[in-house]
Structure formats: C-alpha cells, structure tokens
Amino acid sequence: MTVSLAAERTTAVVEHRPRRRSPFTWIVLALAGLLALLMSSPFLLMVLNAFKTGADYSSHGPIALPRSFSLDAFSNYLSLVDFPVALWNSVLISTVVAFGGVALSLLSAYPIGVGRVRGSGLILAGLLLSTMLPHEALIYPLFYGAQATHTFNTVWSVIIVFVVLQGAFGTYLLASVMGTVPKEILEAAAIDGAGRWQILWRIVLPILRPTLSVLVVFFFIWTWNEFYIPVVLLADQSSQTVPIALSTLRGQHSIDITVLNAGSLLSLLPTLVFFLIFQRTLNRGVTAGAVK
Amino acid sequence: MRRSYWWYLLPIGIGFTAVVAVPFAANVVLSFFRWKGGIAPLHWNGFGNYSDLLHDANFWLSFRNSVFMIVAIVVIPTGAGILLAATLVDYLGKRFGARAASFLRATYYLPQILPIAVAGFIWSWILDPGSGSVNTFLRSVGVSDPPDWLGSPSLALYSVMLMLVWLQLGYPLVIFMAALSRVDPELYEAAAIDGAGWWRQFGAITLPTVRPEIFIVVLTATVAALKVFAPILILTGGGPEGSTLVPSYYAYRNFFELSQVGYGSTIATVMAVVIFGVAAVLLGWQRRVERRA
Numbered sequence: 001m002t003v004s005l006a007a008e009r010t011t012a013v014v015e016h017r018p019r020r021r022s023p024f025t026w027i028v029l030a031l032a033g034l035l036a037l038l039m040s041s042p043f044l045l046m047v048l049n050a051f052k053t054g055a056d057y058s059s060h061g062p063i064a065l066p067r068s069f070s071l072d073a074f075s076n077y078l079s080l081v082d083f084p085v086a087l088w089n090s091v092l093i094s095t096v097v098a099f100g101g102v103a104l105s106l107l108s109a110y111p112i113g114v115g116r117v118r119g120s121g122l123i124l125a126g127l128l129l130s131t132m133l134p135h136e137a138l139i140y141p142l143f144y145g146a147q148a149t150h151t152f153n154t155v156w157s158v159i160i161v162f163v164v165l166q167g168a169f170g171t172y173l174l175a176s177v178m179g180t181v182p183k184e185i186l187e188a189a190a191i192d193g194a195g196r197w198q199i200l201w202r203i204v205l206p207i208l209r210p211t212l213s214v215l216v217v218f219f220f221i222w223t224w225n226e227f228y229i230p231v232v233l234l235a236d237q238s239s240q241t242v243p244i245a246l247s248t249l250r251g252q253h254s255i256d257i258t259v260l261n262a263g264s265l266l267s268l269l270p271t272l273v274f275f276l277i278f279q280r281t282l283n284r285g286v287t288a289g290a291v292k
Numbered sequence: 293m294r295r296s297y298w299w300y301l302l303p304i305g306i307g308f309t310a311v312v313a314v315p316f317a318a319n320v321v322l323s324f325f326r327w328k329g330g331i332a333p334l335h336w337n338g339f340g341n342y343s344d345l346l347h348d349a350n351f352w353l354s355f356r357n358s359v360f361m362i363v364a365i366v367v368i369p370t371g372a373g374i375l376l377a378a379t380l381v382d383y384l385g386k387r388f389g390a391r392a393a394s395f396l397r398a399t400y401y402l403p404q405i406l407p408i409a410v411a412g413f414i415w416s417w418i419l420d421p422g423s424g425s426v427n428t429f430l431r432s433v434g435v436s437d438p439p440d441w442l443g444s445p446s447l448a449l450y451s452v453m454l455m456l457v458w459l460q461l462g463y464p465l466v467i468f469m470a471a472l473s474r475v476d477p478e479l480y481e482a483a484a485i486d487g488a489g490w491w492r493q494f495g496a497i498t499l500p501t502v503r504p505e506i507f508i509v510v511l512t513a514t515v516a517a518l519k520v521f522a523p524i525l526i527l528t529g530g531g532p533e534g535s536t537l538v539p540s541y542y543a544y545r546n547f548f549e550l551s552q553v554g555y556g557s558t559i560a561t562v563m564a565v566v567i568f569g570v571a572a573v574l575l576g577w578q579r580r581v582e583r584r585a
Contacts, residue, residue: 025387032376032384036399039458042414043402045425062417062425063432108304115297123301130312132567134519136543137560140322140329140553141315164307171304196296225407227522232548243409247526250413257417264410275405279398 050074050261057258073262080259083266085238086245090224090270093155093162093241098220100163102212105170110200112171113178114186124175127168135228146233153236161229166219177211178204217278224271242267316564322557329553341558351559354537357449358518361538364453365460365517370509372457373464376400378498380465381472382480383490397469401462408459412526415455416442419527445535448528452536455523464509471505472498507578511571518567539563 049057050073052066060067077083112120142161143152151157181204189199205212227243234240240248246267249255323342326335345351385393403411418425419441430438441451475497483493521540524530530537530545539559546556 021387025383028379029384029388029392032379032396035376036396039400039461040402042411042418042458045418046414058423061428062423063428104303104307107300111297111300115300117297117301126308129568130308132515132571133312133316134540134543134560134563134567136519136521136540136547136556137319137564138312138315139560140547140557141318142311144318145310145315160307161311164304164311167304167307168312200300221405225405227408228544243407246407246413247409250409250416250526257423260413260417264413268406268410271405271407 046261046264049258050265052258054256054258057256062257073256073258074266076256076259077263077266080249080255081245081263082237083242083245086240086242087270089155089234089239090241090243093158093230094220094223096159097162097166097223098216100159101166101170101219102215104163104167105174105215106200106205106208106212108167108171109174109178110196110204113175114181114199114204115196120175124172127172130165131169131172139229139232142229143232152233153239155234155239157233158226158230158241161233162219162223162226166222170215170219173215174208174211177208181207217274221271221274224274242270319557320561322554323561325554326552327554328551329547337554341555342562344555345558345562350534350537350542351539353534354539354542357536357538358520360449360453361456361517361520362514364456365520366510366513368457369460370464370506370513372461373468373509374499374502374506376461376465377468377472377502378494381469382475382477382493382498386477393469397462397465400465403459404462404466406459408522409526411455411459412523415523416527419451442528443532445533448532448536452523452527455527456520459523460513463513467505467509468502471502475501503581507574507581511574511578514570514574515567518563518570 045062048066049062051069051071053068053070053072056067056070111117112123142157146152146157149157151160185203185207186199189203194202224241225243226241227247230241230244231247234244237245237248246260246263249260249263324337324339326337326340327333380393380396384396421427421438421440421443424441426441427438439447442448479497480493483497488496519540520538521544524536524538524541525544528536530541540563543556543559543563546552546559
C-alpha cells in the first residue's frame with residue numbers, strides 16, 4: 001500500500017524545476033519506499049489479521065490474506081473488555097490533562113518568563129529535573145498516596161499526577177517562549193492600566209495561542225499512551241484506560257490472536273485519528289519543542 | 293509590587309510538592325528501610341540496601357543492558373535519522389516533490405503515536421516462535437528451524453533492540469527535517485556549483501545545521517533509554533534468564549512482585565542519580581561546544 005501510494009503522490013506533484021532523475025535517484029526512492037513498507041508492516045499485519053476469523057487464522061497463518069471479511073474479532077473483543085468505559089476514561093483523562101496541564105503551564109510560566117521573579121533559573125532547573133525523573137522513583141509513594149486520598153482506582157489519581165508532570169514540562173517550554181514576547185507591548189498594556197492578570201489573559205495568551213495549541217495536542221497523545229503510572233494506579237476495570245485494558249488481556253492464552261489484533265486496532269484508532277487531524281500542529285510542535 | 297507574581301506559582305508549587313517532591317523524598321527515605329509494603333513494619337537498614345545493590349549481579353546486568361538500550365534508542369535512530377532526514381529533504385524532496393518527502397516522513401513517524409501497549413503486543417506476536425509472522429515467513433521461504441526471537445537468551449536483547457529502533461526512528465527524523473527547513477536551498481545549490489558532492493554537502497551544510505537538534509535528541513533519548521520499561525514488561529518480562537532485564541523493570545519487580553519495596557526504592561533512587569548525572573554531563577558538554585562555536 002505504502003509504496004504504491006508514495007509513487008502516486010510523486011507523479012502528482014511537479015516541482016517548479018524538476019531535477020534530472022537518474023536511475024540512482026529511483027534506487028534511492030525504492031529504498032526509502034521499502035523502509036516505509038518495513039516500518040508500517042506491523043500495522044499492515046495487524047489490520048490484515050483483525051478482520052479474520054479465528055479458524056482462518058489458525059489454519060492459514062498470520063501472513064495469508066483473509067478468506068472472508070469478518071468482524072467477529074471486534075465483537076469478541078468488545079465482549080471481553082468494556083471498551084466504552086475504557087474509551088471514556090481515556091478521553092476524560094487525556095482531555096482534562098491536556099487542558100489542565102496547559103493552563104498550569106501558562107500560569108506558572110508567566111512569573112518566570114514575563115515577571116522574571118528572583119530564582120527563576122532555580123525553578124526551571126527543578127522542573128527540568130522532574131521531567132527526567134524516572135517514574136519508578138515516584139510510583140510507590142504515589143500508589144500509597146492515592147490509597148490514602150481514596151483516589152486509587154479512580155481516574156482522578158492519574159489526572160492529578162499528569163497535570164503536574166505535563167505542567168512541569170510545559171512550564172519549562174513556555175517560560176522561554178514567553179521571554180520572547182516584546183516588552184513594548186507589555187509595557188503599553190501596563191500604562192493603559194491593565195493589571196497582571198489582564199495582561200496574561202488579554203495579551204500573553206493570544207500571542208502564545210499557537211504554542212499552546214501544540215502543547216494541548218502533545219499532552220493529549222502523551223497522556224493517552226501513558227503506561228507505567230496508569231498500570232499501577234488503575235487496577236480496577238472500571239477505571240482503566242484503553243491501552244491498559246488491552247494489556248490486561250494479553251497474558252491470557254485462551255484469547256484468539258485475531259481478537260487481540262482487533263483490540264489493538266481499536267486502541268490505536270483514536271490517537272491515529274487525532275494524529276491525522278493535527279498532523280501539521282504536531283510537526284510545528286516538535287519544532288517548538290526542539291528549538292529553545 | 294514585585295511580590296504579586298508569586299501567586300501564579302502557587303498551583304504548580306502545591307502540585308509539584310504533592311506529586312514530585314514529597315514522593316521522591318519518600319522514595320529516598322524508603323531506600324534506607326527494609327519494607328514489604330502495605331501495613332508491614334518498616335525495618336531500618338541504613339545503607340544495607342545500597343551495599344546489597346553493589347553485590348547484586350542482576351542489578352549490574354540491568355545496567356549493562358541499559359547500554360544496549362542506549363544503542364537502540366540513541367545511537368542508531370539518531371544516526372539513521374540524520375541520514376534519512378538529509379535524504380528526504382535535500383535529495384528525494386527536490387527530485388520528487390515535498391509531498392513525497394512528507395508522506396514518507398509520516399510513515400516513519402507512525403510508530404511514535406502508538407500506545408506502547410499496542411506496539412508491545414504486535415511485536416510479541418510478530419516475533420512469536422511458533423505462529424509469529426516472521427517465522428511463518430521464514431518457514432515459507434525454506435528455513436526449517438527459525439530462531440525463537442524473544443525466548444532465546446542470546447537473541448532476546450537484540451529482538452527488543454530491533455523493536456526499539458522501529459519505535460524511535462520517527463522522533464529524530466521529524467526533528468531533523470524541521471531543522472533542515474531552516475537551510476536556504478541556495479546554499480546547497482551554491483555548494484553544488486562549487487563541485488561539492490552529496491556527502492560533502494552533508495558534512496559541510498547539513499550536519500552543522502542540525503547540531504543543536506542533535507543535542508536535544510541525544511539528551512532526551514538517552515534519558516528515555518535509561519528509563520525504558522513498558523517494552524520490556526510487555527515483550528519479555530526481563531527474561532529469558534534475565535537477558536533483557538533493565539533497571540526500571542527490576543525496580544518494578546521488587547515493588548509489585550517481590551514485595552521488597554525498600555530495595556525497589558533503592559534501585560529507583562540510583563536510577564534517578566545516574567540519569568541526573570548523565571544529563572549533567574550532556575548539558576555541560578553542550579555548553580562547551582556552544583562556547584567554542
């Protein structure tokens with residue numbers, strides 16, 4: 001699929017000054033296409049096997065084409081896992097963390113990037129360190145704390161933890177972006193009588209909106225895909241996220257591979273759709289994250 | 293009224309204290325105790341856990357495996373990422389159009405958006421010795437006795453590394469391609485007119501351009517490599533015979549399977565120290581390079 005699509009696209013786009021295409025150029029393209037095929041082959045295999053029946057899979061193996069189109073694996077998966085609940089948990093956690101984390105980042109980056117309070121460097125260093133901290137070094141006290149506050153096995157434990165963790169990273173990133181907001185604009189607003197709160201909302205927020213939207217997208221996907229902390233804090237089925245629900249099924253050998261493929265496909269679909277919609281934002285975001 | 297800015301730091305101050313500072317401090321304190329967790333009594337152990345750690349062959353093995361993780365997550369993807377980014381941007385992109393390049397980029401990036409639980413499942417199934425796709429394919433082309441990719445102690449680590457390279461490649465690629473968009477295309481043209489071939493251009497233009505990004509990628513990926521957990525839990529569980537054991541999985545096992553919470557905390561504390569140390573070295577190195585440039 002990938003190679004043919006790539007070829008189609010290349011013929012459709014004509015550059016202003018097409019270069020000479022030597023045989024070597026075609027070889028390079030073929031190699032790049034082959035690599036694309038290799039990189040996407042796990043996805044292709046998953047799609048191929050999610051639509052097979054269990055019998056078809058066991059008699060013809062994983063790389064044969066399906067003999068007939070079947071949705072059995074999907075309905076089986078849905079009967080084993082309460083997918084709507086997991087989906088709702090994931091959407092709730094990721095959305096609250098994405099917006100909560102960005103709001104927290106905005107608030108805390110403001111005094112550092114614009115206010116330049118004393119000790120800014122130290123605060124940023126602390127936040128940077130916390131983004132590097134292995135989750136292992138937090139997990140047992142968090143596990144204990146969640147039980148003590150009765151948030152264990154509820155989405156709120158994970159939401160609180162990730163709002164702070166993503167917020168720490170976001171603050172680090174936003175503080176340097178905020179430093180680039182022109183001083184003249186801020187001073188003009190202050191002279192016109194705007195308070196700090198108003199300057200944040202009316203001036204800084206609108207200027208930073210592109211960066212903030214990138215952060216929302218990133219926080220959403222990162223939180224959706226999180227594994228370690230949710231697997232510990234969300235032991236109960238009623239609070240599990242989509243990836244955790246899938247992983248709890250894996251160890252059970254009685255389950256058809258086709259069912260697990262269907263489950264995997266369902267589990268990655270939301271982030272894939274999200275990714276396709278926000279692809280441009282993401283590209284911008286990777287750049288924003290890289291250039292400090 | 294300089295002080296009023298501090299109010300804005302209140303939320304993160306509270307959150308940071310509750311979620312990072314206190315738990316981390318508690319973890320360090322726990323590392324000096326023997327504790328089975330829950331309501332079991334705490335036993336003061338001083339530096340006992342740390343000296344046990346020094347003599348624990350499993351722990352050293354897990355650190356040796358971290359070096360392999362760095363090769364799979366930092367060295368190979370970063371190197372390949374630069375070459376691929378340069379190929380896509382200033383070779384294929386120019387001859388077949390920017391859309392071809394961005395299509396290929398999106399394909400290479402795809403594994404990066406995958407939940408790790410899904411990636412882990414797909415790979416453990418693809419590499420399954422009996423009904424896995426790889427071995428089914430190998431048998432169909434006449435290999436009668438294909439290897440047990442994840443089950444053989446001498447192979448499992450390399451199989452895990454293969455999956456990690458697949459998972460990681462898109463990240464440096466996307467960052468490097470974004471960096472290369474800063475380069476004025478006329479620079480390459482001028483170099484070509486002066487007779488510089490592709491490799492010469494790569495060394496003289498591409499590499500210096502992406503140098504700041506190389507640093508970011510190496511730093512973040514090294515930290516990620518020292519923390520790698522989920523792929524190990526899902527693919528091999530540290531086995532076979534501990535051949536794929538990594539520190540974070542070893543800590544997890546002590547916490548939640550062996551009920552040796554104090555010892556798990558010790559491993560986690562040492563991990564944090566190692567990560568901070570490596571990050572400090574990398575940051576210092578970057579500062580020196582920047583000053584020279």
